[in-house]
Amino acid sequence: MPAVIIVVAVVATFAIFEVKRRKHRRFFDRNGGDILKSMGINIFTEGQLKKITNGYKKSIGEGAFGKVYIGVTDDSQQVAVKCSTAKGDVLPQEEFVNEITFQFRISHANLVRLVGCCLETDVPMLVFEFVPRGSLHSVLHGAGKTLPLSLPVRLDIAIGSAEALTYMHSHGCHNHVHGDIKSGNILLDDNLTPKVSDFGSAKLVSVASRYSKWCVSGDMSYIDPIYIKSGRFTEKSDVYSFGVVLLELVTRKPAKYGDNSLYIDFIRSKEEGNGRKLYDEEILSGDDDARSHHHMECLDRISRLPVQCLKEDVDERPTMAEVVEELKEVKAIASGDLSSVAS
Numbered sequence: 001m002p003a004v005i006i007v008v009a010v011v012a013t014f015a016i017f018e019v020k021r022r023k024h025r026r027f028f029d030r031n032g033g034d035i036l037k038s039m040g041i042n043i044f045t046e047g048q049l050k051k052i053t054n055g056y057k058k059s060i061g062e063g064a065f066g067k068v069y070i071g072v073t074d075d076s077q078q079v080a081v082k083c084s085t086a087k088g089d090v091l092p093q094e095e096f097v098n099e100i101t102f103q104f105r106i107s108h109a110n111l112v113r114l115v116g117c118c119l120e121t122d123v124p125m126l127v128f129e130f131v132p133r134g135s136l137h138s139v140l141h142g143a144g145k146t147l148p149l150s151l152p153v154r155l156d157i158a159i160g161s162a163e164a165l166t167y168m169h170s171h172g173c174h175n176h177v178h179g180d181i182k183s184g185n186i187l188l189d190d191n192l193t194p195k196v197s198d199f200g201s202a203k204l205v206s207v208a209s210r211y212s213k214w215c216v217s218g219d220m221s222y223i224d225p226i227y228i229k230s231g232r233f234t235e236k237s238d239v240y241s242f243g244v245v246l247l248e249l250v251t252r253k254p255a256k257y258g259d260n261s262l263y264i265d266f267i268r269s270k271e272e273g274n275g276r277k278l279y280d281e282e283i284l285s286g287d288d289d290a291r292s293h294h295h296m297e298c299l300d301r302i303s304r305l306p307v308q309c310l311k312e313d314v315d316e317r318p319t320m321a322e323v324v325e326e327l328k329e330v331k332a333i334a335s336g337d338l339s340s341v342a343s
């Protein structure tokens, strides 16, 4: 090969490398790289994430933020890498840095842990612990719907998720609202321990892109009508959305099926004195009549909660801490002897 061609090739390779390096550096600086690095947050390079995800080989889902890929880190930890498709749709640096720092520092057994992030891209990529069983939505209504779910297991899922929300609502001087609670954002590990995901993403993704996703996916059923009027999420918006998840847990029906809204169907049946007809029969089936009756009473008590959580008047809705307390009482009764649950 003539020497001149070799020289041109070397110069071109170097130029491409340099352009890429500068672009990475520009995004890294804009995304608050130096600040986040100085705070001890795990920062991955784009190359490392490519290796971790084996070239973005296996996508495990897609949400308002973008696609999610499974990966394995050098220390053999399975992770879920979220890559945004929304170019340029980024928060101001200070807000982004604050949100990532907060998410990185909080720790709760029922929250999906942020492992780190990659700041060399237009919109940063987020790396989370991988939660193997996927979402509660898919376990209740999708691919995992054959999995038997006893009443105590459903109560544990509800209690763990509610505890994560209570923790976030009371953590630090700023209360942290989730803003997108739904069964699709509650992931389950191998022991069916719930882990609330997507915390803070209500802030990381513009409301406009989230809103259009809600409309398309039917997730509007979870959205507090007060948010629609005021445009502001509060802790009580999470309480509202959690009420819908509780209904899904007791009925094993999706929040919206066909033209039907689970909440409207449930309230209508209750008003007609027929609220029990929507309970999932699996919870009540079995050859022990006394136990079925006992579970029916537990379900009656649990299903009072969504009625309160979904109240139009936010002041009449319970706090998440009150929801946890009530669910724990029902759990103690459901797992214990067959004493009456009426109160």
Ligand SMILES: Nc1ncnc2c1ncn2[C@@H]1O[C@H](COP(=O)(O)OP(=O)(O)OP(=O)(O)O)[C@@H](O)[C@H]1O
Pocket: 060, 061, 062, 063, 064, 065, 066, 067, 068, 080, 082, 112, 128, 129, 130, 131, 132, 134, 135, 180, 184, 185, 187, 197, 198, 213
């Ligand atoms: N940490 C994780 N572990 C395992 N699977 C995950 C993880 N995070 C996300 N997933 C999978 O990827 C899917 C998409 O997740 P993502 O949080 O991006 O969007 P979503 O919650 O479904 O929708 P939206 O962003 O609109 O709320 C989830 O339903 C889940 O199946």
